[in-house]
Amino acid sequence: MRVFVTGTDTDIGKTLVSAWLCRHFGCDYFKPVQAGLLPRTDSEWVKTHVNCHTHPESYRFREPASPHYAARLEGQSLSLAQIRLPAVPRLVVEGAGGVLVPLGEGRTMLDLIRALALPVLVVASTRLGTLNHTLLTLQALRSQGIPVPGVILNGGLSDMTAQTIEDYGGTSVLQQLPLLPEVTASTLERLEPSAALRAALSNLSGGGV
Ligand SMILES: Nc1ncnc2c1ncn2[C@@H]1O[C@H](COP(=O)(O)OP(=O)(O)OP(=O)(O)O)[C@@H](O)[C@H]1O
Ligand SMILES: C[C@H](N)[C@H](N)CCCCCC(=O)O
Ligand SMILES: [Mg+2]
Numbered sequence: 001m002r003v004f005v006t007g008t009d010t011d012i013g014k015t016l017v018s019a020w021l022c023r024h025f026g027c028d029y030f031k032p033v034q035a036g037l038l039p040r041t042d043s044e045w046v047k048t049h050v051n052c053h054t055h056p057e058s059y060r061f062r063e064p065a066s067p068h069y070a071a072r073l074e075g076q077s078l079s080l081a082q083i084r085l086p087a088v089p090r091l092v093v094e095g096a097g098g099v100l101v102p103l104g105e106g107r108t109m110l111d112l113i114r115a116l117a118l119p120v121l122v123v124a125s126t127r128l129g130t131l132n133h134t135l136l137t138l139q140a141l142r143s144q145g146i147p148v149p150g151v152i153l154n155g156g157l158s159d160m161t162a163q164t165i166e167d168y169g170g171t172s173v174l175q176q177l178p179l180l181p182e183v184t185a186s187t188l189e190r191l192e193p194s195a196a197l198r199a200a201l202s203n204l205s206g207g208g209v
Contacts, residue, residue, distance in 0.1 A: 001025065001204045002091040003149070004113055006141075007123040008133035010097040013154035015042045016183065017123045018094045023050035024193050025201060027090040030055040032083045032112065033103070035071075035096055036064030042094060049185050058083040067096055068104040078103045080115045093118060098133075099140045110144055119147040119204055121174075124165070126158035131165065138169045149200040150174035174200050 005021070007014040022029050029046045034057045043054040059078055061070035071078055080103070085091065093116065095101070101109045113120060120141055124134040134151060141148050150172040151165055162173035174197040180187050 001201050004093045004118040004120045006095045008137050014094050014123050015045050018092045019046040019050045020188050021092050022052040027092045028053040028088050029092050031094045032058045033067050033096045035061045035067045055086040068102040114144050119149050122151045126156040126161045155179045
């Protein structure tokens with residue numbers, strides 16, 4: 001299975017969830033656009049926490065900022081055509097920030113997602129405000145006809161949030177991941193994927209988890 005992991009915001013847990021998916025579903029990891037290289041890139045974080053193959057980024061920028069601006073600071077611009085998916089059957093692709101993050105020349109992360117033609121998992125928090133952010137994200141993805149197998153709630157359990165996203169967002173909450181007191185290889189390993197997540201991922205085209 002090949003899947004794109006987006007989120008409702010930056011710092012919402014996309015890298016943690018991506019690493020966890022790689023660990024439990026035997027996937028490689030690919031971060032096409034990395035803005036901010038220190039203290040470590042997302043690929044380095046994934047490599048440190050789970051033993052999976054990470055593919056080189058298509059774009060790496062020093063500034064921890066929106067990619068369109070980080071690129072401009074280095075006199076560069078992003079071309080979607082330069083971003084090619086690694087040809088492997090099991091792959092987790094992580095975005096940068098949320099779906100409308102600017103990539104330059106009027107393009108956003110949503111254009112990249114559409115170009116890559118992958119189904120999308122949305123990582124969301126359970127903090128107050130998440131319902132609005134999550135429903136807006138789902139609406140943006142749906143407006144482009146992008147398939148969304150579901151949402152992963154990260155960093156705190158809330159059945160109310162999960163139920164409301166399902167009721168108003170027309171999609172499934174496939175997993176709730178708790179706030180981990182310690183984020184290590186073994187705490188990630190001990191978090192078991194739900195039956196709903198396993199089923200959703202095994203149904204993806206190219207399927208089999
Ligand atoms: N469930 C969790 N329990 C404890 N800490 C978490 C959890 N999820 C994320 N974090 C921590 O929150 C921080 C932000 O998470 P992460 O780097 O995964 O965000 P991101 O969405 O990938 O951000 P970016 O847009 O920069 O790629 C990290 O320090 C991460 O370890
Ligand atoms: C620097 C950060 N950690 C990510 N790499 C990029 C996040 C871009 C967010 C842009 C925005 O929505 O304002
Ligand atoms: Mg990340």
